[in-house]
Amino acid sequence: xxxxxxxxxxxxxxxxxxxxxxxxxxxxxxxxxxxxxxxxxxxxxxxxxxxxxxxxxxxxxxxxxxxxxxxxxxxxxxxxxxxxxxxxxxxxxxxxxxxxxxxxxxxxxxxxxxxxxxxxxxxxxxxxxxxxxxxxxxxxxxxxxxxxxxxxxxxxxxxxxxxxxxxxxxxxxxxxxxxxxxxxxxxxxxxxxxxxxxxxxxxxxxxxxxxxxxxxxxxxxxxxxxxxxxxxxxxxxxxxxxxxxxxxxxxxxxxxxxxx
Numbered sequence: 001x002x003x004x005x006x007x008x009x010x011x012x013x014x015x016x017x018x019x020x021x022x023x024x025x026x027x028x029x030x031x032x033x034x035x036x037x038x039x040x041x042x043x044x045x046x047x048x049x050x051x052x053x054x055x056x057x058x059x060x061x062x063x064x065x066x067x068x069x070x071x072x073x074x075x076x077x078x079x080x081x082x083x084x085x086x087x088x089x090x091x092x093x094x095x096x097x098x099x100x101x102x103x104x105x106x107x108x109x110x111x112x113x114x115x116x117x118x119x120x121x122x123x124x125x126x127x128x129x130x131x132x133x134x135x136x137x138x139x140x141x142x143x144x145x146x147x148x149x150x151x152x153x154x155x156x157x158x159x160x161x162x163x164x165x166x167x168x169x170x171x172x173x174x175x176x177x178x179x180x181x182x183x184x185x186x187x188x189x190x191x192x193x194x195x196x197x198x199x200x201x202x203x204x205x206x207x208x209x210x211x212x213x214x215x216x217x218x219x220x221x222x223x224x225x226x227x228x229x230x231x232x233x234x235x236x237x238x239x240x241x242x243x244x245x246x247x248x249x250x251x252x253x254x255x256x257x258x259x260x
Contacts, residue, residue, distance in 0.1 A: 002025040003027075004028075006057075007057040008044070008046065008058070009045065027039065030059075031057075044083070046250070078092065080092075104246065106140045108140070108141075109140035110140075110242065115232065116210060124145060127184070128183055129151065129185045133154075133190040135189060156172060180202035184208065188218030188219065193217070197223055
């Protein structure tokens with residue numbers, strides 16, 4: 001069984017090394033050399049594409065149209081993260097699997113915590129922190145912040161999510177009922193602009209907004225600047241803060257799917 005990996009960040013290189021250590025032949029391109037079109041299976045990065053058209057290659061200037069890649073690997077196993085809607089039937093989106101989503105959310109929360117400590121002039125312990133969204137990442141982040149002694153609030157869209165978060169011991173409220181004036185640190189995990197102009201205006205000047213969600217994100221960046229708020233965009237945290245673990249999570253899932 002031979003694997004070929006294309007594009008991506010350090011996760012791809014470490015995943016290639018991990019597969020080799022497990023006894024499989026694995027090669028890497030973009031960066032790393034020419035594509036191996038003869039490989040038995042293809043692994044694309046997370047995300048596979050940023051524009052929906054070309055391969056995501058943040059570590060080199062070259063790229064390829066995704067449809068060309070799909071054509072070359074027609075009939076073979078293809079794996080990728082956040083694949084476009086027009087991906088072929090032989091392509092599996094590993095970012096849809098709970099075995100990948102859950103540990104990836106935990107890794108994202110850990111990276112967000114590390115980044116928040118770097119960017120804030122105050123201790124997290126004893127200070128209020130707001131998390132917008134009570135999903136996987138929000139819950140992992142709330143647990144880690146609570147362990148550090150932060151005063152955790154979770155904002156949610158639904159009353160059921162508010163009740164769940166309160167059952168874990170965190171303060172929680174619907175977005176419209178949150179005490180925004182209290183928070184100098186806000187984490188957004190929702191890919192929708194829940195932090196509108198009115199809510200943003202209530203935040204203290206100099207508050208740090210950490211964007212963890214995919215586009216369009218939870219707030220308008222120009223409005224944030226107008227309200228004298230600090231903005232920190234934090235995409236791909238697992239690939240930056242724990243790429244070895246993130247690579248193994250993906251590798252474990254792919255080998256399980258292939259019964260290897």
